[in-house]
Amino acid sequence: MSIKPPVEDFATDWDHTDPAWVANPYPIWDELREKCPVAHTDRYGGGWFPSTYELVSAVANDTDNFTSHTVVIGNGRPGEDAPPAPIGVAPPISSDPPFHHIARRLILPAFSPGVVNTIEPFVREYCGKLLDNVSAQEIVNGGSDYAQYIPVAVIRQMLGFPEKDEDLFREIVHIVMEGIDEPDMDKRIAAFEPIRIYMEEQLQDHIDHPRDDLTSYLLNAEIAGTKLLPEHIFGTILLVLVAGIDTTWSGIASSLYHLATNPKDLERLVNEPELMPLAIEEFLRFYSPVTMARLVKEDFDFNGCPMKKDDWLLLGFPAANRDPKAFPDADKFIIDRQINRHVAFGLGIHRCAGSNLARMEMRVAIEEFIKRYPKFELTDADVVTWSQGQVRGARHLPLRILS
Amino acid sequence: MKVVINADACTGQGRCFGIAPELFDFDDLGNGVVKGDGKVTPELVEKARLAEANCPEHAISIEE
């Protein structure tokens, strides 16, 4: 990858991978909201960034003018050989209506609140084990000792893949995300080859030994009496891996970051566990992990901006969640915020299919952590790192255990 | 007072049955559904209003 020049003006040259944005995007978004609610960039072949709640909602609900064909910004545009809309590479996230509806309906039952409830005991026990593993440590890394493992174990279990492959899962997420930024299609395909082989082995194993998990469910599922295309199954499994892992990992780690840096909130949550549901929604609003993207379908004017076919649109749910017009005291974390119409899980037809699962994982992970460690702090504020790209969360998070 | 969900707008964000399980439930797809006839008893009025105010899709309405 080439070294990019640092951004001087985010209104005319934004870049969500610029170090200033990665370290602390909130003041940038505040300024854009005031000065230029739809910022532009020539980077990535051209793109737009709306920063208000109102405009983010408008884009999320406008599937006529924006396509979900590619939802992660990279240097390349979808190649000729990528599966065309409306199915896209990873249904349903990459699908447009009307196919989207079919692909989404298919997976929703697997993530319904009823199913999520049955997974909760597994998550609680697993979190307990992770904490047992580090019980001798004075310093626990909230990211690499804890948060990163939880969603991996959950997704692995849902898909019915071997437990020993959990490290590989994190690698798959990494390769997919890196691959998106690789303009050379041959290199992209080469990097992807081991994942394709691995997934095919797992699928074959499920064909030979069907069992009660999401993979077998997809293999047996039918649309209007016809089994799903292999690339549909493959794409959906890959989606669940990519969408379910670093998102939730980020949500858990950023919440622990908050509690480590705000002892009053930590104390309240320990003493008033009934606040947890409200706190989870506020963690999701304040530290929203996920930004999406769209491509402009045809030239058209959006809010006075002349958008061109194939321009990117960076869909900043996290920026919407800090809009003072939508949230009083938007820049304050209020642990018992009662009215919180946040859009951390997106809006409209693509609303996160895993939102019930993600909420449960976050709640259980935080409950178990603070039950074990009711008092902790950062060892050093300067060493915390945040992930770069469209999923934002605390990564290196050394916590000193105080009690 | 009655709560109503507009099924076309609901995308299953799940805030309503989180906030007011007495008034809302979910179906197999995780979409919100009103329990029974949706009548809100006095002690649930505040919860009903909170559910309405937290639905990101503006799918809940309250009929007085």
Ligand code: HEM
């Ligand atoms: C805190 C954690 C999470 C956050 C913040 C989050 C956020 C999002 C957002 C914003 C979208 C909308 C995409 C768009 O508009 O293009 C989305 C879609 C999706 N998410 Fe999540 N997600 C999380 C966890 C999960 C988990 C655990 C899973 C499942 C295992 C999951 C599966 C999906 C799927 C399948 C979609 C596509 C839905 C569709 O296109 O109809 N997510 N997520």
Ligand code: SF4
């Ligand atoms: S909160 Fe709104 S979108 Fe969510 S399930 Fe309830 S009615 Fe549907």
